Amino acid sequence: MKNCLVVDDSSVIRKVARRILEDLAFEIVEAEDGAQALDACRKEMPNAILLDWNMPVMDGLEFLAHLRREPGGEKPKVVFCTTENDVGHIAKAMRAGADEYIMKPFDREIVEAKFAEVGLI
Amino acid sequence: MTPQEFDWLRAFLKQQSGLVLTNEKQYLIESRLLPVARKAGLASLSALIAKIKEPGQSMLAATVVEAMTTNESFFFRDKTPFEHFTDTMLPKMLEARARERRLRIWCAAASTGQEPYSLAMCLKDAEAKLAGWRVEILGTDLSTDVLEKAKAGVYTQFEVQRGLPINHLLKYFTQIGDTWQINSNMRSMVQYRKLNLLENFSSLGQFDIIFCRNVLIYFDNKTKVEILERMAKMMPADGYLVLGAAETVVGLTDVFRPMTEKRGLYQVGDGTAPGLRSSSLGAVGTAAPIGASRFASFGR
Ligand SMILES: C[S@@+](CC[C@H](N)C(=O)[O-])C[C@H]1O[C@@H](n2cnc3c(N)ncnc32)[C@H](O)[C@@H]1O
Numbered sequence: 001m002k003n004c005l006v007v008d009d010s011s012v013i014r015k016v017a018r019r020i021l022e023d024l025a026f027e028i029v030e031a032e033d034g035a036q037a038l039d040a041c042r043k044e045m046p047n048a049i050l051l052d053w054n055m056p057v058m059d060g061l062e063f064l065a066h067l068r069r070e071p072g073g074e075k076p077k078v079v080f081c082t083t084e085n086d087v088g089h090i091a092k093a094m095r096a097g098a099d100e101y102i103m104k105p106f107d108r109e110i111v112e113a114k115f116a117e118v119g120l121i
Numbered sequence: 122m123t124p125q126e127f128d129w130l131r132a133f134l135k136q137q138s139g140l141v142l143t144n145e146k147q148y149l150i151e152s153r154l155l156p157v158a159r160k161a162g163l164a165s166l167s168a169l170i171a172k173i174k175e176p177g178q179s180m181l182a183a184t185v186v187e188a189m190t191t192n193e194s195f196f197f198r199d200k201t202p203f204e205h206f207t208d209t210m211l212p213k214m215l216e217a218r219a220r221e222r223r224l225r226i227w228c229a230a231a232s233t234g235q236e237p238y239s240l241a242m243c244l245k246d247a248e249a250k251l252a253g254w255r256v257e258i259l260g261t262d263l264s265t266d267v268l269e270k271a272k273a274g275v276y277t278q279f280e281v282q283r284g285l286p287i288n289h290l291l292k293y294f295t296q297i298g299d300t301w302q303i304n305s306n307m308r309s310m311v312q313y314r315k316l317n318l319l320e321n322f323s324s325l326g327q328f329d330i331i332f333c334r335n336v337l338i339y340f341d342n343k344t345k346v347e348i349l350e351r352m353a354k355m356m357p358a359d360g361y362l363v364l365g366a367a368e369t370v371v372g373l374t375d376v377f378r379p380m381t382e383k384r385g386l387y388q389v390g391d392g393t394a395p396g397l398r399s400s401s402l403g404a405v406g407t408a409a410p411i412g413a414s415r416f417a418s419f420g421r
Contacts, residue, residue: 085278085299086296087291087296090287090290090291091291094287094288094291100286100287101287102282103278103282106282107279109283110279110282110283113195113282113283113284114282114287116200117284117286117287
C-alpha cells in the first residue's frame, strides 16, 4: 500500500483529503505544519505528500526545500494544495521541486487527476 | 408534457442532432429545457413544444436541440489518445507526409475546445520536429455556445485542473482573474466551425487524423455507421480515427479496423494502400473553405 502525508493546518481539509486519498488506496499520515511533516518524513519517507502552503511554524515551501535536501527526500511526489493560485506562486513551487499543484478549492476529481498525472495512481 | 409531446420531442431531437433519448434519460428533458422555456417566456414544456412547432421558430428550435447536448470535456481526456497522438500518429505522419509537410486534423465534436487545444499543446511540445510544417486543426460542433467558449479559450480554475498538467498551464495559459485563457498563439492553431455531423461534411476535404470522441455514443447504430462511413471517405488509408473510451466500430462497420495494441485507434482498410497516399495534399488544395490563414506554421 502506498502512503501519503497530508500536510495542512486545517483539520477539516486534512479530513476531506484523507477521505479522498483513502478511497484511492493510500495510507494516510497527517501533519499540521512543515516542521511536523519533516519529522514524519524522517521517520518514514512517504510515497506522496499533499502540501498546503500557508501554515504556522514552517510553511509548505520551506518544508519542501528541507525535504529535497534530506536523504531519500527526492523520492516523494509532492503535490501542493493551496489557495495561492497565481502564476508567481505556482512557478515558485515548481522551481522548488514540487511535482504538481492543486489550487483550492479542490474536489475528488482534481485530486485523482493530479495524482494520476504524477504517476501515483 | 403528454406522452404524445414526449414522443414528438424525441423524434424531433433524433432528426435534428441524432440524439437518441432513452426513457431513463427522460429526466434530462426537464432539467435542460425548463430553463429554455422560462427564458422564452413560456410557462411549461408543453408550451415550448407547441412554440417550436410553429413556423419561424427555428432559432428557438436550435436552442432546444443545443440545450439537449452533453458538452462535458476535459483537457487530455483519457490521456492515452494524446499519448498515441504524440508517440504513434505524429511520428508516422512526419514520415509519411515528409514531402508535403502538411497535416490536417479534425476534432469532429470539439465542444468547449479542450480536445483541439490538447492536440495543439501536443504539437507545440513536438515543435522541434515540425519545423517548416503546416498543421491545421479544425474543431467543429453542433452547438454555437460551446464554440464561442472554445474560441475565447477561457476556462475556470476547475476546468484547468482536470487533466491539464501544471507545467502546461504555466506554459500555455494566462491567468485572468480567477480564470485562465489559453494563449493566442495556441488559439490561432485551431479553427472552429459550426457543423452538424448528420449533414454532408465532405466539403471539409481530407483529414490525416480525425478525433471523433464521445459524440457517437448519443446516436443509434444506423446513424453511427452512416457517419463513420462518410468519415472513412475523407481519410487516406494511413490516416487515423480516434474514438472515445466507450466507443468502437467493432460490430458496426468494417470501413475502419481497430489497431492492435492501440486502444481507441482505428485506420481505414489496412493502413498502407499506397494508391491513396497522395490524396492528402490533393484534397487540401480543394478544401478551400478552411481559412488558410489559420494554418499553424512551425518554425517560419
Ligand atoms: C461530450 S462532448 C465531447 C467533447 C470532446 N470530443 C471530448 O471527448 O471531450 C459531445 C459534443 O458533441 C456535440 N454534438 C452532439 N450532436 C452533434 C451533432 N449531430 N453534430 C455535431 N456535434 C454534435 C455536442 O454539442 C457536444 O459538444
